Amino acid sequence: MIETRAQQDGLPHTLIAPNVIDGQAHAPASNAFERKSPANRGDLVCLAPSSSREEVFRACEAAKRAGATWSRVPAPERARVIGRLARLLTDEKERLARFISREVGKPLREARGSVQEAIDTAEFFQSEGRRLYGQTVPSELPAKELFTYRRPIGVVALITAGNFPIAVPSWKIIPALLTGNTLVWKPSDDAPGTAALFFELLRRAGVPAGVANIVHGGGAGAAGEFLIEAVDAGQVDKVSFTGSTAVGRRIGEVCGRRLQVPSLELGGKNPLVVLADADLELAVEGAVWAAYGTAGQRCTSAGNLIVDRRVMPAFRERFVRRASSLKIGNPLDPEIDYGPFINERFLEQWIEQRATGLEGGARLLLDGRRIAAGEEPAHFSGDAALGLYATPRLFDNVRIDMRVAQEECFGPTINLIEVDGLEEAIAAANGTPYGLSSAVYTRDAHAMLRFKEEIRAGMTSINNSTTGAEAHLPFGGNGWSGNGTRESGIWVLDAYTRWQAVNVDLSGKLQKAQIDLADPESSETPGLASALSAIP
Ligand code: UN1
Numbered sequence: 113m114i115e116t117r118a119q120q121d122g123l124p125h126t127l128i129a130p131n132v133i134d135g136q137a138h139a140p141a142s143n144a145f146e147r148k149s150p151a152n153r154g155d156l157v158c159l160a161p162s163s164s165r166e167e168v169f170r171a172c173e174a175a176k177r178a179g180a181t182w183s184r185v186p187a188p189e190r191a192r193v194i195g196r197l198a199r200l201l202t203d204e205k206e207r208l209a210r211f212i213s214r215e216v217g218k219p220l221r222e223a224r225g226s227v228q229e230a231i232d233t234a235e236f237f238q239s240e241g242r243r244l245y246g247q248t249v250p251s252e253l254p255a256k257e258l259f260t261y262r263r264p265i266g267v268v269a270l271i272t273a274g275n276f277p278i279a280v281p282s283w284k285i286i287p288a289l290l291t292g293n294t295l296v297w298k299p300s301d302d303a304p305g306t307a308a309l310f311f312e313l314l315r316r317a318g319v320p321a322g323v324a325n326i327v328h329g330g331g332a333g334a335a336g337e338f339l340i341e342a343v344d345a346g347q348v349d350k351v352s353f354t355g356s357t358a359v360g361r362r363i364g365e366v367c368g369r370r371l372q373v374p375s376l377e378l379g380g381k382n383p384l385v386v387l388a389d390a391d392l393e394l395a396v397e398g399a400v401w402a403a404y405g406t407a408g409q410r411c412t413s414a415g416n417l418i419v420d421r422r423v424m425p426a427f428r429e430r431f432v433r434r435a436s437s438l439k440i441g442n443p444l445d446p447e448i449d450y451g452p453f454i455n456e457r458f459l460e461q462w463i464e465q466r467a468t469g470l471e472g473g474a475r476l477l478l479d480g481r482r483i484a485a486g487e488e489p490a491h492f493s494g495d496a497a498l499g500l501y502a503t504p505r506l507f508d509n510v511r512i513d514m515r516v517a518q519e520e521c522f523g524p525t526i527n528l529i530e531v532d533g534l535e536e537a538i539a540a541a542n543g544t545p546y547g548l549s550s551a552v553y554t555r556d557a558h559a560m561l562r563f564k565e566e567i568r569a570g571m572t573s574i575n576n577s578t579t580g581a582e583a584h585l586p587f588g589g590n591g592w593s594g595n596g597t598r599e600s601g602i603w604v605l606d607a608y609t610r611w612q613a614v615n616v617d618l619s620g621k622l623q624k625a626q627i628d629l630a631d632p633e634s635s636e637t638p639g640l641a642s643a644l645s646a647i648p
Contacts, residue, residue, distance in 0.1 A: 114312055115139065119156060124214070129160035129308035131167060131328055134174035135321025138167070145329070147304055150217040150452040151443055151499040157215045158305030160328035168296070168338035171325040172347035175267045175294040178322030183264045183292040190290055191241020197286070197317035198234035201227060201278075208278060208309060213443040215305050216274050217452040217500070220444050222406060230282035230310075232583035233600070237290045240602070244291065253628060255619035262609035264292035266349030269339045271331070271363075273354045274302025274454050275409045275522075278310050283587070283599040284352045284375070289319060291608045293350070296325045296342075298335045302454050304328045331359065340366050350374065352607065354411070357520075357546075357592045364595060375597040375607045377588055379520040380548030381415035382578040383541035385563070386427055387534060388420040390553035394575060396430045398553065402577040403526035404438060404504050407450040409458065411593075412549040412571070412579040416510070416517050418529045418540045428477070428508070428528060435478055435504045441493030448493060453500040453523060462502065462523030465516065469507045469527075472514035480505030480524055512543035520546070534559050538566050548589030549578040570594070 116125035130137035140161035149155040161167075182190070201208070209223035218226065249258035268288045272281045277300060288295050299307030311326045329335025336359075342348045343366050351374035353363050360378040367374040384402050386395045402414035419427050443451035453459040459482065470476065483489065485497035494501050502524055510517050510527035517527050531537045541550055541563075550569035554560060560574050570589040571581055581587050586598035597607050617623055 113137065113315070114308055117159075121154075123155050126156045127158045127305040127308060129158050129304045129328060131161050131163055131171075132311060132315075132326045133167065133171045134178075134325065140328075145301060147215060147302065149214050150454055151214070151494055153498050153500075155214070158308070160301070160304035160308070163327040163329040163335040163338070165338040165341065168298075168327050168335055169342055169345070169347060171296040171327050172267055172269070172339075172342045174322040174325055175296050176347070178320065179264070179266055179294040182294055182320065182323045185292070187241045187244045187290065187292070190292065191238050193318040194234050194241065194286055194290055195238035197313060198231055198238055200313045200317055201231045201234060204309075204313065205231070208306070210444070211309060212277060212303075212306050213451075216277060216303050216454050217443050218406065219448055219451050220446065223443070226276050226279040229276070229279035229583050233279075233282045233286050236584050236601070237286045240605070241290050244605070251615065253617075253619070253623045253625065255617065256623060257616045257618070259614045259616070261612045261614060262291060262605060263612045265608060265610055266293060267347065268293045268295040268350045268352060268608065269342065269348045270295055270297045271336050271339060271351070271353045271355065272297070272299055274300035275406065275411075277303030277306040279583075280354050280377075281307070281310065283583075283604065285314070285324065287604045288352070288608045289324065291605060293608055294323045296327060296339060296348070298327055298329065298339050301328070301330045331355075343367060343370055343372065346370070350608065353377070360594070373597065374595065375599065376595045377411065377599060378548075378592060378594050379546060380411050380413075380589060380593050381518065381520050381544040381546045382412060382549045382569070383416045383418050383544075383551070384414040384578055385537045385541055385550075385552040386417065386419045386423060387537065387552065387554040387556070387559055388422040389555050389559075390423065391555065391575070392423060392427055392430065395553035396427065396434055398551065398575070398577045399431060399526075400434045400438070402551065402579055404435065404450055404524045405577070405579060407453060407502075408524045408526075409454055409522045410579050412581065413522075414526060414551070414578045415520060416512070416527050416529055416540070416544075418531055418537050420537065421530050421532050424528070424530050432477060432506065435506060438504055439491045439493070440483065440489065440501055440503065441491075442495075445493040447491075450524065451501075452494065453502065456500065458522045459500050459502070462505075462521055462525060465519075465521045465523070465525055466505065468519070469510070469514075469516040472516050473509065474507040474514060474516055474527065475509045476505070477508045477528070478504050478506035512540045518544050534562060538563060542566070542568050545592040546589065547591040548593035549573070549581070551576060551578045570598070
């Protein structure tokens with residue numbers, strides 16, 4: 113179903129990603145935009161359509177029509193589709209992972225992991241379709257029964273980022289479909305090809321025409337914005353967005369006008385704390401991975417390393433040694449620690465961050481730079497002339513109130529912040545407006561307990577990295593990291609369903625709640641009244 117086009121010079125084929133609206137594929141024509149590999153700007157990975165407002169609205173209408181049938185399909189039947197999706201993802205794992213590596217530059221090992229995250233999600237929700245529990249609740253009145261049911265919300269608009277181009281969409285698409293919603297998905301314009309492959313698997317798994325629709329394009333002034341306009345126009349019942357705090361805030365405003373609660377998974381400036389008693393080897397390994405893994409392009413990547421002054425010299429020395437030996441390069445090279453930037457925008461923001469840090473008074477311990485042709489570091493395996501690569505950056509002498517410690521930056525960069533003891537460490541860890549993930553390295557159970565209780569983050573690791581949340585725990589943040597909604601596991605069900613309360617009265621007469629009570633004043637319960645009046 114997905115077309116490809118041959119490229120010259122032995123490059124792999126270009127994928128032609130269509131919009132799919134009501135089951136009809138619309139290949140890009142004069143409205144095509146290009147996605148090139150960040151590891152090789154000469155490799156045209158995908159051509160996809162820049163969708164018009166009209167197409168986006170049409171997709172919403174198709175989703176609305178399809179909802180009438182899909183919402184009535186029994187949940188275990190919908191779950192069967194999700195089960196087939198799990199198997200298809202498993203069968204296609206290697207092909208998808210290789211494509212993700214090519215399209216967004218993720219090291220192959222990590223790309224495989226990110227497909228696995230979608231498989232885990234599908235497997236979890238396959239069986240959830242046989243639960244989707246409601247409750248039976250005792251009534252205050254006789255011969256009356258109370259029940260609760262989860263009901264679908266309606267048309268869900270999904271807008272996703274390019275750094276986890278299958279895993280994060282699967283966190284939204286799978287539970288939304290399982291619970292009986294229909295959807296319109298606007299994937300990242302950094303990963304239209306991966307989105308097209310995933311969408312094709314949804315179709316093969318048996319998601320009917322119109323139940324899931326895909327419209328490609330950019331965010332501002334493009335498909336993403338049109339989809340939010342559709343909220344204002346009453347065409348969308350729920351938005352789920354993963355991306356920047358600035359965009360999330362705007363989406364929240366629009367949804368608020370319609371009295372809707374969107375799911376917002378936004379930025380982070382995640383703290384990783386190293387206390388004086390920590391296992392330093394372990395902490396260094398975790399910190400290097402949290403900072404530079406995925407080239408720092410996870411919303412869960414660490415932004416600030418908060419280290420007790422007693423161990424700072426030893427930690428700093430080991431961290432610099434490890435970071436300096438990282439291998440950068442071709443995402444398909446199994447030896448690399450990280451690959452390229454996903455796009456030019458992230459690279460430019462990361463370049464600007466150098467000046468932000470220096471102007472604030474931070475000291476550069478590792479002066480990470482874009483890797484230019486002819487200046488490649490040791491062990492580099494990419495093509496510096498064609499890819500968006502950079503060496504790791506490390507700032508020292510950072511205080512939590514500096515801009516560099518406050519602002520999220522997608523890229524290989526981290527700040528060292530020295531503190532004195534647990535109290536100061538927690539204050540620094542809570543010292544940004546964000547609250548997504550967090551980590552502490554310590555052997556002291558009391559310090560673990562206090563950190564867990566006092567950190568204002570949605571996710572906390574004890575002796576592990578800030579990254580790497582598992583697919584069946586609640587994922588999401590506080591403060592500027594989101595609006596409190598959660599993805600994954602049973603918790604995400606609340607994002608895509610509304611509770612319905614039902615009462616069934618079998619008494620054959622009108623029983624008035626709160627009024628027809630079996631209380632002592634009621635003449636209709638003489639037994640109880642006389643029993644109570646008999647008490648001296
Ligand atoms: C993201 O960067 O948007 O916890 C998601 C993690 C991954 C997901 C990251 N499981 O790092």
